[in-house]
Amino acid sequence: MVGLLGHDNGLYADLTARENVEFVAQLVGAGTNDVESALDRLGIDSRVAAARAGALSAGQRRRTALAALVVRRARLWLLDEPHAGLDGQARAELDGILRDATRSGATVVYTTHESEVSGARIPRTITLSGGIVARDVDSADPS
Amino acid sequence: MNAILAIARKDLRIEWRTRTLLARVVPFALLVLVLFAVALDSEPLLLRAAAGLVWLAMLFAAMLLVQRSFDVETADHALDSLLSFVSSPSKVFFGKALSMFVQLFALAVVLLGAAVVLYGARVDGDGVVLLVTVLITATIGLSVVGTLYGVVVANMSGRDSLLPLLALPVLAPLLIGAARATEAALGSDTIDLANGWAWVALLVTYAVVFGSAGAVAFAPLAQSDS
Numbered sequence: 001m002v003g004l005l006g007h008d009n010g011l012y013a014d015l016t017a018r019e020n021v022e023f024v025a026q027l028v029g030a031g032t033n034d035v036e037s038a039l040d041r042l043g044i045d046s047r048v049a050a051a052r053a054g055a056l057s058a059g060q061r062r063r064t065a066l067a068a069l070v071v072r073r074a075r076l077w078l079l080d081e082p083h084a085g086l087d088g089q090a091r092a093e094l095d096g097i098l099r100d101a102t103r104s105g106a107t108v109v110y111t112t113h114e115s116e117v118s119g120a121r122i123p124r125t126i127t128l129s130g131g132i133v134a135r136d137v138d139s140a141d142p143s
Numbered sequence: 144m145n146a147i148l149a150i151a152r153k154d155l156r157i158e159w160r161t162r163t164l165l166a167r168v169v170p171f172a173l174l175v176l177v178l179f180a181v182a183l184d185s186e187p188l189l190l191r192a193a194a195g196l197v198w199l200a201m202l203f204a205a206m207l208l209v210q211r212s213f214d215v216e217t218a219d220h221a222l223d224s225l226l227s228f229v230s231s232p233s234k235v236f237f238g239k240a241l242s243m244f245v246q247l248f249a250l251a252v253v254l255l256g257a258a259v260v261l262y263g264a265r266v267d268g269d270g271v272v273l274l275v276t277v278l279i280t281a282t283i284g285l286s287v288v289g290t291l292y293g294v295v296v297a298n299m300s301g302r303d304s305l306l307p308l309l310a311l312p313v314l315a316p317l318l319i320g321a322a323r324a325t326e327a328a329l330g331s332d333t334i335d336l337a338n339g340w341a342w343v344a345l346l347v348t349y350a351v352v353f354g355s356a357g358a359v360a361f362a363p364l365a366q367s368d369s
Contacts, residue, residue: 002227010224012215014157026149027229052160053219072228 001028003074005082009065013054017044017064020053024068038067043093058085070097077101079110146229150238154212155245163211164246172204172250173257180261191333193262194325197254198318201247201285206307208246209289212239213297222297222365232362236290240357243286251278264329273339274328280346281321287350288314291357294364320345 004010011020018039025035039049042063053061062085069077077098083091098108102123127135158164179196183189189196216222226232255278258264266274292310296302320342327339 004224004227006220006223008220008223010221011219012153012157012221013218014160014215015153019153019156023149023153024228027146027225074228 001072001074001076003069003072003077003079005065005069005078006080007084009053009061010068011053011061011065014052016050016052017056017060017067018049020064021067021071025071028072030071030073034071038070041070041093041097042067043090059087059090062086063090066094066097074101075106077106077108077110079108081112082110083112083114146231146234147238147241150225150235151241151245154215154239154242157215158211158242158246161211164208164250168204168207168246169250169253171207172200172254175200175203176254176257176261186263189262190264191331193258193264194329194331195318195322196262197251197258197325198281198321200254201251201321202311202314202318203307204250205243205247205285205289206310208243209293209310210303210306212243212290213293213302217297222294226362226365232365233358235365236287236294236357236361237354239293240283240286240290240354243289244282247282247285247289248278251282266329269336270328270330270339273336273343274325276343277321277324277328277339277346280343280350281317281324284317284321284346284350284353285314287354287357288317291353291360291364294361297365317346317349320349 011017012023015023018035021035021038025031044060044063044067048056048060048063051060053064056064062082066082082094082098086094098110102108124138125135126133127137176196179192179200180189183192213222216225222235225235229235255264255274288310292306292313295309296305299305323334324339324342324346327334327336327342
């Protein structure tokens with residue numbers, strides 16, 4: 001199963017944040033506990049969870065989309081600038097989620113323009129310049 | 144099956160929140176029926192044409208519902224996200240077609256009621272079973288074709304005008320079959336009940352063909368849009 005998060009969040013504006021996550025949970029066979037756990041993990045409190053996605057701030061919508069991603073328990077995560085729109089705390093939480101995902105055996109691929117910090121988060125960094133691979137650093141490789 | 148129901152429930156929940164059917168589609172369809180009555184201005188003519196006018200109004204109203212159904216999917220690229228993790232894209236097709244069926248069936252009941260009031264249409268005991276069968280089979284056909292063509296135009300510019308241009312010609316056989324079978328159910332002099340059931344067979348075939356085509360083609364069509 002693929003967990004895809006692009007520039008758009010893939011949310012339904014007329015459903016609440018909780019309903020958006022629950023909808024994904026129903027489709028992948030996850031339970032209520034998984035929904036609660038994902039909402040907690042992303043710091044989505046009951047007030048935000050009960051608000052329609054269309055009425056949330058950009059950061060809250062991003063958190064909701066990430067909670068829906070967590071519930072999917074994907075084996076391959078494809079993320080396009082997942083930190084966009086998140087504050088410092090949420091960024092740290094997201095890094096923790098991505099670390100947990102890779103530890104559980106999932107493959108996480110994400111793009112970012114923040115090259116100075118991306119190396120600290122992921123074991124392999126491929127730098128593209130003009131559509132060509134300019135650098136390929138595998139920090140897990142001792143050579 | 145759970146995924147199909149979850150997708151249908153999601154669409155119906157959004158409809159309940161936004162009241163598109165109640166606030167826009169039902170008034171529009173009723174207005175079409177009223178305008179037909181004003182334009183034709185002849186009770187025998189209206190009685191003769193009632194079945195066709197009801198299904199014509201259904202087709203126009205269905206275009207609004209289909210557009211709305213896919214607007215919510217494309218607004219934040221939710222359909223792309225959904226297709227990336229759902230176990231089979233055909234479940235998305237059938238889920239959206241199911242929610243469309245529920246809404247269109249409710250609309251069909253309202254429009255038939257309006258035809259009774261406005262055009263003086265009547266249905267007797269023998270026609271009731273045929274009428275209910277026509278409503279179900281024709282609405283299934285309309286739902287699957289609407290969902291199929293909805294995804295075709297989902298990400299196209301000018302989709303509001305493209306959808307009717309593409310879908311209405313394909314819906315012509317359904318319009319003919321549903322109108323003739325409904326006419327038989329309403330006790331018309333020009334077609335008997337037995338002939339009405341023959342038109343139902345066409346509607347069933349139509350629904351099976353487009354339901355199968357939609358199940359197969361939905362994913363490629365959705366992906367080529369994205």
